[in-house]
Amino acid sequence: MSRILSQININKVREQFPILHQEVNGKPLVYFDNAATTQKPQVVIDALSGYYSGYNANIHRGIHYLAEKATSAFEASRKSIQEFLNAPSSDEIIFTYGTTDGINLISNTYGRAFLSEGDEIIISTMEHHSNIVPWQMLCEEKGCVLKVIPISDDGELLMDEYHQMLSEKTKIVSVVYASNALGTINPVKEIIDAAHSVGAVAIIDAAQATSHIKIDVQSLDVDFICFSAHKLYGPTGMGALFGKRELLEKMPPWRGGGEMIKEVSFDKTTYNEIPYKFEAGTPNIADVVALKTALEYVNELGLENISAYEQELLAYATDRLEAIEGLKIVGKAREKVSVISFVMDGIHPQDIGVLLDQQGIAIRTGHHCTQPLMQRFGIVGTSRASFAVYNTKEEVDLLVEGLAKVKRFLL
Numbered sequence: 001m002s003r004i005l006s007q008i009n010i011n012k013v014r015e016q017f018p019i020l021h022q023e024v025n026g027k028p029l030v031y032f033d034n035a036a037t038t039q040k041p042q043v044v045i046d047a048l049s050g051y052y053s054g055y056n057a058n059i060h061r062g063i064h065y066l067a068e069k070a071t072s073a074f075e076a077s078r079k080s081i082q083e084f085l086n087a088p089s090s091d092e093i094i095f096t097y098g099t100t101d102g103i104n105l106i107s108n109t110y111g112r113a114f115l116s117e118g119d120e121i122i123i124s125t126m127e128h129h130s131n132i133v134p135w136q137m138l139c140e141e142k143g144c145v146l147k148v149i150p151i152s153d154d155g156e157l158l159m160d161e162y163h164q165m166l167s168e169k170t171k172i173v174s175v176v177y178a179s180n181a182l183g184t185i186n187p188v189k190e191i192i193d194a195a196h197s198v199g200a201v202a203i204i205d206a207a208q209a210t211s212h213i214k215i216d217v218q219s220l221d222v223d224f225i226c227f228s229a230h231k232l233y234g235p236t237g238m239g240a241l242f243g244k245r246e247l248l249e250k251m252p253p254w255r256g257g258g259e260m261i262k263e264v265s266f267d268k269t270t271y272n273e274i275p276y277k278f279e280a281g282t283p284n285i286a287d288v289v290a291l292k293t294a295l296e297y298v299n300e301l302g303l304e305n306i307s308a309y310e311q312e313l314l315a316y317a318t319d320r321l322e323a324i325e326g327l328k329i330v331g332k333a334r335e336k337v338s339v340i341s342f343v344m345d346g347i348h349p350q351d352i353g354v355l356l357d358q359q360g361i362a363i364r365t366g367h368h369c370t371q372p373l374m375q376r377f378g379i380v381g382t383s384r385a386s387f388a389v390y391n392t393k394e395e396v397d398l399l400v401e402g403l404a405k406v407k408r409f410l411l
Contacts, residue, residue, distance in 0.1 A: 007305045014390045016041040027360025030395045035180050035208060035339050035386035036364050037230045038296075044234060047293040050288040058282055060259060074285055078275070081240050084295050085225070086216040092248060094241040095276045095288055099207040100130035102226030102241035102315035103174070103276060106203060107134040110224075111172065117143030119171040122200075122359040124149040124157055124186070125376050129369045131205045135174065149175070151376065155182040155209040155331035163194055170200040177209035177225075181384065182331030183339030184312075185213070187384035192222050201247070207231055207239075211298070211388070212307050212337040217242050235287035241278075246275045255280040306389045310338035313387045315329040317396045321385075324403060330382050341368075341382035344403070347410050349383045355409060359402045 014020055014050050019041045031039060037375050044147040051073070055065035059074045075090075082090040096102045110135075115121075121135050124150055139146050149162045157175075160191050166173075173195035192202040203224040206215060210227045217225055224247070243251075253260050253271055257280035262270040298306065317340055321327055326345035344352060353365035366381040367374045374381055385399060 008301060008309050008389065010309075010390070010392060013301070014392075016043070017390050018042055018045070018074075020390060024360040024362070025358050029104065030361040030398050032387065032391065032395070033214075033362045033364045033387040034211075034388040034391075035231070035368075035384065036234050037236065038211060039233070039390070040233060041297050043288050043297055044294050047290040048286050050236060051289050052153070056286075057301045059285055060276075070285060073289045073292075074283070077288045079117065080292040080295050081242075084210075084215075084299075086218050087242050087244055088218065089245065090107070090243055091274050092245050094243065094248070094275045095224065095283055096239045096241050097237055097284070098228040098239035099128075099205055100228075102224075102239060103130055103203070103205065104134050104243060106174075106226075107138045107225055108242075108254050109278075110143070110201065110247065111135075111138045113250075113252055115142050115144055116170050118169065120145045120147055120165075120167070120169045121172045121174065122147045122149060122162070122165055122170060122195075123173075124175050125151045125394055126155065126157075126182060126184060126186075126370065126373050127174075127209070128180055128205065129174055129371070131174055131176060132372065135172075144171075145169075146370075151184075151373075155179070155184045156333045157184075157186055157191075159187065159190065162191070166194055166198045166200070167260055168198060169197070170198050172203065173200050174203035174205070176205040176207075177215075178206075178212065178337045178339075179370075179373075180208045180339070181370040181382070182333065182340055183336035183341070183386075184331060184333035185209075185335040185337060189220055189221070192220055193262060196221070208337060208339075210255055212303075212310060214303050216301050223247060229287065229291045229294065232291075232294055233297055234291040238284045238287040238291065240291075246273065248278075253277050253280070257281045302388065310387055313342070313391055313393065313396065314338040315389070316393050317385065317399070320396060320400045324400065324407075326407070327403070330377055330379070338387040339384060340386070341384045343379060343382055344407070347406065349381045351410060352383045352403070354404055355406045356399070356402045359398075359405065361399055363399075363400050 056067040057070045059071040078090045195202040201223045208228040226241040230236040260280040330341045350367040364384045
């Protein structure tokens with residue numbers, strides 16, 4: 001048993017995830033779609049039901065017992081995110097519906113307020129659609145120019161070309177920390193520092209990073225960073241955005257309604273302070289509360305331990321999959337999170353997914369919301385296996401056996 005395995009009792013971990021203990025098509029479930037969403041431990045499920053059964057009430061404006069208890073739990077989650085990201089203040093943490101919502105918030109507030117015709121926005125070839133489309137929409141509206149950092153055949157950013165793109169016209173650089181389709185971990189500190197050298201604002205999409213990589217926003221000196229709870233063993237439909245105070249305070253609000261105001265009259269409305277200026281209406285209280293429990297769960301296991309164990313799985317799975325004749329891994333960056341995308345000669349990715357599902361093995365197939373990236377590699381899509389802390393090498397072996405059956409059936 002390795003040192004990492006001795007630090008994380010995988011059997012005990014698996015017991016904490018009730019969804020794993022079922023059969024799919026008569027086979028034990030093997031869940032390798034963690035880059036899409038991770039499963040939830042029982043403590044997170046209990047936190048959700050505990051809110052609804054014990055102290056369901058609207059927050060901030062009520063003075064009764066349930067409202068005060070719900071408000072306290074809600075704001076405690078904001079504090080836990082501050083600590084998780086090492087943000088200077090909990091006021092710099094904005095609750096969102098997820099990473100997509102966070103990027104749209106930035107583009108619709110900072111982007112609309114401070115970008116003008118001819119200004120340039122830089123993204124990368126490996127971006128998720130949620131970090132492409134909002135900037136395209138802003139460019140169409142404001143007359144800005146969108147530039148794209150190219151990548152190598154191994155799926156790494158061509159950093160020399162990125163540095164050459166930067167100029168006084170660059171106003172925003174928005175790049176993914178870790179690719180959902182390739183697993184590539186990008187050199188975000190270098191990206192951020194270079195953006196700042198020309199006066200640009202740096203935005204990091206950390207949706208795929210938070211469950212694998214310790215993030216310190218002060219060390220990175222990042223201007224904005226956003227993530228989704230459901231990829232971090234938390235609930236769906238919520239996430240968080242960190243923004244530097246000086247930027248958040250000068251940004252206009254996006255959505256109007258309750259909570260984001262100080263005073264309203266038919267003549268004029270004055271807006272609330274951060275973070276509430278960006279949190280109009282009744283929020284997703286239960287899921288915000290449950291995210292705190294998810295963060296506590298990750299902290300208890302230790303993010304470094306989780307990452308090290310996942311790297312063991314990644315190395316093992318890479319070796320086993322590369323030994324399959326006709327299989328090619330797409331994305332061979334030197335630094336990766338636990339994601340393997342692959343294609344197989346003569347077999348469509350969707351067929352692979354369907355036939356593996358018949359064996360109880362859940363993977364993701366298609367373009368993974370990264371169609372420009374697939375075009376870069378000249379493919380329609382890939383099959384993607386992504387690993388979390390509750391996966392095992394025995395499950396990787398089942399995947400390899402399953403792919404052998406796919407080949408026998410189709411070729």
